[in-house]
Amino acid sequence: MAELTATALDGPRGTKPRKTFSRRNILLYGTLIVVALYYAVPLYVMVVTSLKGMPEIRLGNIFSPPMEITFAPWVKAWSEACTGLKCEGLSIGFWNSVRITVPSVLISIAIASVNGYALANWKFKGADVFFTILIFGAFIPYQVMLYPIVIMLREIGLYGDLGGLVIVHSIFGMPILTLLFRNYFTSLPEELFKAARVDGAGFWGIYFRVMLPMSIPIYTVAVILQVTGIWNDFLFGVVFTGPEAYPMTVALNNIVNSTQGVVEYNVNMAATIITGLVPLTIYFVSGRLFVRGIAAGAVKG
Amino acid sequence: MATERPIQLFRNKTAKIAAIPMILTALVVFVGGTVWTVVYSFTKSGLLPRLKWVGLDQYERLWSTNRWMVSIENLAIYGILTLVLVFVIGFLLAALIDQKIRFENTIRTVILYPYALSFVVTGLVWQWILNPQFGLQSIVRDLGWTGFTFDPLYTPSIAIYGVLIAGLWQGSGLVMVLMLAGLRGIDQEVWKAARIDGIPTWKTYLFIVIPMMRPVFITTLVLVVTGIVRIYDLIVAQTGGGPGIATEVPAKYVYDMMFQAANLGQAFAASTTMLLTVAIFVIPWAMMEFGGKRRG
Numbered sequence: 001m002a003e004l005t006a007t008a009l010d011g012p013r014g015t016k017p018r019k020t021f022s023r024r025n026i027l028l029y030g031t032l033i034v035v036a037l038y039y040a041v042p043l044y045v046m047v048v049t050s051l052k053g054m055p056e057i058r059l060g061n062i063f064s065p066p067m068e069i070t071f072a073p074w075v076k077a078w079s080e081a082c083t084g085l086k087c088e089g090l091s092i093g094f095w096n097s098v099r100i101t102v103p104s105v106l107i108s109i110a111i112a113s114v115n116g117y118a119l120a121n122w123k124f125k126g127a128d129v130f131f132t133i134l135i136f137g138a139f140i141p142y143q144v145m146l147y148p149i150v151i152m153l154r155e156i157g158l159y160g161d162l163g164g165l166v167i168v169h170s171i172f173g174m175p176i177l178t179l180l181f182r183n184y185f186t187s188l189p190e191e192l193f194k195a196a197r198v199d200g201a202g203f204w205g206i207y208f209r210v211m212l213p214m215s216i217p218i219y220t221v222a223v224i225l226q227v228t229g230i231w232n233d234f235l236f237g238v239v240f241t242g243p244e245a246y247p248m249t250v251a252l253n254n255i256v257n258s259t260q261g262v263v264e265y266n267v268n269m270a271a272t273i274i275t276g277l278v279p280l281t282i283y284f285v286s287g288r289l290f291v292r293g294i295a296a297g298a299v300k301g
Numbered sequence: 302m303a304t305e306r307p308i309q310l311f312r313n314k315t316a317k318i319a320a321i322p323m324i325l326t327a328l329v330v331f332v333g334g335t336v337w338t339v340v341y342s343f344t345k346s347g348l349l350p351r352l353k354w355v356g357l358d359q360y361e362r363l364w365s366t367n368r369w370m371v372s373i374e375n376l377a378i379y380g381i382l383t384l385v386l387v388f389v390i391g392f393l394l395a396a397l398i399d400q401k402i403r404f405e406n407t408i409r410t411v412i413l414y415p416y417a418l419s420f421v422v423t424g425l426v427w428q429w430i431l432n433p434q435f436g437l438q439s440i441v442r443d444l445g446w447t448g449f450t451f452d453p454l455y456t457p458s459i460a461i462y463g464v465l466i467a468g469l470w471q472g473s474g475l476v477m478v479l480m481l482a483g484l485r486g487i488d489q490e491v492w493k494a495a496r497i498d499g500i501p502t503w504k505t506y507l508f509i510v511i512p513m514m515r516p517v518f519i520t521t522l523v524l525v526v527t528g529i530v531r532i533y534d535l536i537v538a539q540t541g542g543g544p545g546i547a548t549e550v551p552a553k554y555v556y557d558m559m560f561q562a563a564n565l566g567q568a569f570a571a572s573t574t575m576l577l578t579v580a581i582f583v584i585p586w587a588m589m590e591f592g593g594k595r596r597g
Binding site: 028029031032035036038039040041042043045046049057058061062063111114115117118119122123124125127130131132133134136137138139140141142143144145146147148149151152170171174178202203204228231232233234235238239249252253256257265268269272275276279280282283284287290291294295 | 313315316317319320322323324326327328329330331332333334335337338339341350394397398400402406408409410411412413414415416417418419420421422425426427428429430432435436439440443470474475478479482523527530531533534537538541551552555556559560565568569571572573575576579583587591
């Protein structure tokens with residue numbers, strides 16, 4: 001299945017489709033359109049609801065397009081929506097998420113790429129043992145390791161702090177990223193590495209001057225994988241940060257699920273879209289690289 | 302740098318130093334953390350962990366707690382249905398998309414985008430769509446079918462199916478992509494040979510192609526199972542475990558015991574049980590994958 005990523009991206013093969021309106025085609029495309037609708041409708045409902053006023057929501061149905069488009073719910077979700085006692089909107093959560101995601105992505109990729117490089121090109125005795133443990137670690141339910149990590153972070157004074165959460169994300173990103181980089185570096189021609197050795201380059205020299213410049217696509221895949229993964233995280237955010245530093249997903253959940261008084265569905269949906277916007281944008285822009293990232297998770301070690 | 306030669310000692314030194322984060326993560330966090338939790342699951346830890354042995358008491362208490370039994374039952378229902386449906390849907394979609402269709406990219410993009418969204422977002426959208434007052438139920442009623450009742454999120458007996466719908470929406474795209482990759486990895490000669498022999502398409506899929514895709518199925522299975530056992534955010538966002546305790550799951554039990562009920566012993570016993578559940582699937586898989594066959 002190592003060739004999975006490559007073949008998955010080649011697109012359809014063989015001859016063009018036959019007659020346009022055969023029974024087979026009507027059935028085939030009919031099914032696909034119905035399926036596509038099931039997947040697309042929630043996004044549509046989110047957008048439509050977020051652009052309506054509350055009176056219209058109470059009258060109409062959730063699928064009808066807004067009669068009067070209003071952006072007020074978006075503004076409110078961003079800057080005024082309440083979580084419990086505070087009414088500061090999602091903006092704080094957004095910036096927390098940015099401050100969590102950026103360093104976590106950079107650090108986890110830096111560590112994992114060097115690890116993968118060491119495993120691919122500078123294999124030392126026992127390296128495979130650690131790597132195997134690492135890969136198995138990816139299957140351990142997070143709940144098993146939560147409390148020991150709480151203790152460790154408390155010992156070094158980072159529990160409840162953004163820095164602690166960054167460490168946690170770097171740790172849990174390591175299995176999949178190391179696998180990704182190790183497989184990629186192994187696939188590069190060995191002659192390159194040998195030639196650089198002959199020219200006198202060392203561990204870091206080869207990494208920075210040969211491997212890194214040659215592997216920009218795989219770094220991009222890693223960035224996509226990590227940004228979406230870390231942005232979407234909820235559990236670690238809730239466990240390892242306090243209310244001041246909650247990431248956006250936690251803030252969103254608090255806004256929607258702790259409402260007192262009148263529930264403002266349009267604000268809730270606006271908040272939901274805003275939170276989903278970052279990974280969605282990455283997904284729609286990156287397309288195949290995103291697919292390559294998730295397929296990497298399925299490639300065996 | 303200048304001193305570096307392909308001599309074992311020097312060559313390994315930098316690589317070893319560079320691999321320290323990996324070694325620490327593997328040994329301290331993954332092995333150490335897991336062993337720690339398992340060991341403390343046999344103690345009487347409450348607010349703080351302490352080494353006062355109580356044998357299997359925590360496990361006995363766990364399995365006689367109603368909420369845990371509900372959690373396990375939910376996980377079983379959700380897990381088995383997710384497994385079956387996600388594979389059926391994922392494979393059928395992949396097979397349809399593999400028919401050399403037009404707009405393949407568009408359709409694939411639409412099916413996979415939910416996977417880019419977080420479980421929190423997923424849960425909240427479906428909470429809204431399944432809202433009995435404004436959502437699906439009211440729309441079908443407005444269409445004239447006034448007796449129509451579909452209110453999973455407020456009906457304890459079927460609440461977990463409401464979560465299932467959302468989970469399938471989010472996760473089936475991933476399986477589709479993996480299955481599609483598996484289908485594309487099958488040699489076209491196989492199809493030609495089957496056609497020459499006059500084997501019907503569905504039989505070719507069932508008896509030739511699917512068995513050939515065994516590795517893809519197994520890897521996907523392991524991925525999906527790991528994801529199912531971890532399910533937490535979706536529940537918190539969509540139902541909060543409710544109505545009542547109707548949609549509680551083990552991961553939520555662990556979190557609540559650990560950080561709200563100050564009952565660490567229960568949390569450790571519950572998470573160890575989750576670990577065992579995953580191990581039942583992962584260990585046989587690992588033995589098949591790595592069992593002597595090939596070494597790094």
